[in-house]
Amino acid sequence: MSKRVTFLHSRRPSMPRVSGAVVAVGLGASMVFGAGAAFASGTTGTADTAALAGAATASSIAQQATAQTKAADKAKADKAEQAAAKKKAAAKKKAAAKKKAASWEVPVRHYELSATFGIGGDRWAHKHSGQDFAVPIGTKVEAAHTGRVVKAGPNGAGDGPAYGNAIVIKHANGKYSQYAHLSKIEVKVGEHVKTGEEIAKSGNTGNSSGPHLHFEIRNTPNYGSAINPVTYLHAEHVHV
Known part of the structure; x- marks a missing residue:
């Protein structure tokens, strides 16, 4: 009996030590795992923040580059458009000048027709050799066509x-x-003039009953070779 009781008493103290060790090991493991988790968690947060900041910077740079490229492309397109418009305007102006040089026009503006071609009268030794345009003295007289x-x-x-x-x-x-x-001559012999260029001022000189421009179309430079100037201008698509 006594031996049996002793055996039982010798085994009982070992139980609490094992249990305490297990608890200690578990607690230590929990602390270690907790610290590791906390450490891992802190490290991951810092990396994510840096990554996000880097991505935001890269995105901003990309957006700026895109905006600059678009601005440069637009400026280039605007410059090309302006150059094309300028070229078109120059071509149009050149074509208009060429057309004007090839055309005829009435030599004065804001006029009234007076003596016409072929009429008789006391002021002409023969029939009237031109068309008279009644205008005030000093009215601008233009070349009816390009010539010398x-x-x-x-x-x-x-x-x-x-x-x-x-x-x-x-x-x-x-x-x-x-x-x-x-009343005034503004060109010299040998000078080349263009259609519409001012060559003189109208007046009342010579055998004239009042201020007007006498205009003729001739087959030669001299008196006696005149043809009807109004009929001629009409043939050149000029309304008189």
Whole structure:
């Protein structure tokens, strides 16, 4: 009996020590795992923040680069468009100038028609050789067509005092235009003029009953070769 009791007493103390060790090991493991988890958690948060900041910076740089590229492309397109518009305007202006040079026009503006071609009267030795445009003294007189000045001066530029101050222009098609009774001559013999260019000021010089421009179309530079100027201008699509 006594031995049996002793055996039982010798085994009982070992139980609590094992249990305490297990508890201690478990607690230590929990602390270790907890610390590791906390450490791992802190490390992961820092890396994520850095990654997000880097991504935001890269995105901002990419957006700026895209915006700059778009701005450069737009500036380039605008410059090309402006150059094309400028080129088109220059071509249009050149075409208009060419068309104007090839066309005819009435030599004065804001006029009234007075004496016409072929009528008789006391002021002409023969029938009237041109078309008169009644305008105030000093009205701008323009070249009816591109050509070269072959006559310019008083005494009808050599055609007689009845014309007063006069100009004759030779044109490429072999016709001549004459402008008479001028108050001022603004071109010289040999000078090249263009359609619409100012060549004189209207007046009342020579055999004139009032301020007007006497205008002729001739087959030669001299008096006696005139044709109906209104009919001629109509044939050149000029309304008089």
